[in-house]
Amino acid sequence: MSTFKRKRGGKAPGDNKAKKARFIGNASSAPEDEQEKKNEISVPAPVSKGKWTNKERVLIFSSRGINFRTRHLMQDLRTMMPHSKADTKMDRKDKLFVINEVCEIKNCNKCLFFEAKKKQDLYMWISNSPHGPSAKFLVQNIHTLAELKMTGNCLKGSRPLLSFDPKFDKEPHYALLKELFIQTFSTPHYHPKSQPFVDHVFTFTIADNRIWFRNYQIIEEDASLVEIGPRFVLNLIKIFQGSFVGPTLYENPFFLSPNMHRRQIRLATAARLREKQIVKELQSIKKSEAKDDVVRDVTADVFRTPAEEKPVHIETEPPEPKAVKKNKHKAFKRQRMQMARK
């Protein structure tokens, strides 16, 4: 992140190369534009000039012990959100309310904090820094920007459209989460690092009691979209009244902690094995049991056909020899055929 201080309403020193554009439609800079059009020099657009009022800043950082995927996800979120700031990794020994102080130092009023446990499970905290509500999620199914299947691309720092499922309006906890997402993820209008075009859309959908996040690029005006990434799934754990502290406002009854989940799987496999063993034992017991003798043959009358009995005739004398008929006076085949034709 650049460390120079940006003047309000002025051009940042590096911006001349970054943006070469003829900015359309800003009335205050119209006379300048005309001059520049004559000179045919493209000048960066003075985006803010006192118009940036929504001073929303998000602090995105993590605890120690995260893996590469989480790190990339954080970087991707920082790329997508120009109103974000980065910070160094927080030691896990510190209590969570220290984060509020960090936010204050960095002058941020929102925070996205990623916490990794057991090098396997990733938890995400999203909170409104000084007083506001906060929520803890379990993050699953992370796919980052770098995946080659996500073929879309967007301007770095362009403002996103936010799309919400109507289910967000039905429950009070979802409504609160919706407001939190809106304030955190939407880039402020006329933010100095933002681009003036809207070319991508974030979607938040509720399915299977989880929140699914997707990011699509808008290619055509007729709403043909391509996915840019990143994508992840949030499983709500708890909503707190304060920022990282405070009474619990909502607890998700459908949430199953990853430890419990793994335990369930292990128990299931153990139960299955035990069942197999029991069945085997039963079978061996059955085999070794004393069996009753079978008196009646069940298949005895399968082939019994209802025919009347023939009288048994015993031959006392040998049968007569058969008379051999050898017609030696038959014509040859050839002659026979000739004659037949004639």
Added chain:
Amino acid sequence: HHHHHHNHNHNHNHNHNNCTKKWRLFFTRIYYLFQLQEAFAKGLLKPGMNILVNEPKKHVNNVEGLKHCLANFRKGLPWVERLDVTNPPAADVVAQAEGKLPTADNRDVNADDDFQREMFFYRQAQATVLEALPLLNKAGVATKRPEDYFAEMAKSDQQMQKIRKKLIAKQTILEKSEKAKKLREQRKFGKKVQIEVIQKRQKEKRAMMTAVKKYQKGMTDKLDFLEGDQKTAQGSSQANKKALNKKGPNAKRKYKDQKFGFGGKKSGKKWNTKESHNDVSSFRAKVAHGKGGPGGKKGKGGKHNKRPGKSVRKKMKSRS
């Protein structure tokens, strides 16, 4: 003793503030034990095994608190700042076309069916875009990037190149497999045709042989089989032969025949064929009619040889 008790109390208070889960469990268990003792004393518990049944865990759902919090937290920003749209997904054109339209009420998407789920998200995004673009145009926010606007993109050019390469590779692999499949099919078909033709020929041969044998043995005295064969051969196998001969022998076969067939290529082609018979390029009119000899012929004196004799020819040959 008393003093000691005091101390214990003090510690107890301290512990409660920084209570870890273990201590909490311990205290709850002691509390339950105490309750059991009380109940037994009162005679509420029956003799026998009393199993402690955990009451179902109550999940906090402080609706009032949530609403209150939301009311405080909400910022009354204009839509242009937020750019949020809440909408159900757009109509699924593909499913409608196939007739697999789910009931309009059932909005729940099956999270396990990957394709359906992703299409659900896609359509939700589409509906948002369709709804939001006119609003954006009204608010004066640009959505289309002009052609000459070059700015940093979220994914670097290198990344996009990688993606493109991967897509192209996938495409070529698909095409190759398609071609290979078609070739295999063709070969199989060709083989089938070949086998059929061979079998047919064998059948005909067999029929012919039996007919001949019959005639030899005198069973039939008609020689129909000769003509019959010709007729049928001309009629049907022509078509077949034509079809086969179109492909003809392989190019490889042709080359090999040319190179090694009939004992191999001779150094020159000295065959008495139609072409060679009609070839009159080596005809020398002067030599043939004896024109322009050394001062003309001596009338019809000696036999002026247009063609020198064998020994002379031999000498000429050995000389050149």
